[in-house]
Amino acid sequence: MFDNLKSLGITHPEVIDRYNLRQEAHHDILKIYFRKDKGEFFAKSVKFKYPRQSESAEQLSENEAQRINPNLSYVIEELDQLCQQNPLEVDLKNKILEDLRHLEAVVSNKIAEIEADLDRLTRFK
Secondary structure (H helix, E strand, O other): OOHHHHHOOOOOHHHEEEEEEEEEOOEEEEEEEEOOOOOOOOOOEEEEEEEOEEOOOOOOOOOOOEEOOHHHHHHHHHHHHHHHHOOOOOOHHHHHHHHHHHHHHHHHHHHHHHHHHHHHHHHOO
16 A cells, blocks of 8 residues: 555655645645654655646647646555545645745745855956
8 A cells, every 4th residue: 555655755655644745846746745753843755846748749839738747647646545534724824924935045046056056147248
């Protein structure tokens, strides 16, 4: 049971608390959170990155349709089974704050990358 989760290295799927799925560029990012042990401040989590699949190899346009990776679909099915066994009310405020912090980190990293590129350009002139 839960063979797809076990193939990801999750040896004890029963300790999964919740999961989050988001799309970033041409990838789906799956983050799985585990139940906190007593005395732990933050829940442990693991993150997996799945490339999106093209609908058709014949489509070459930049706006081509993409779909979720089939392996990710199987993992999500198993996660849904686990999470339905342990219904958890999602705190929307915390989720929004978490998403904002993630966005802030992504933007900060991209700004640093662009500034580094600019520095390289100005050094060569």
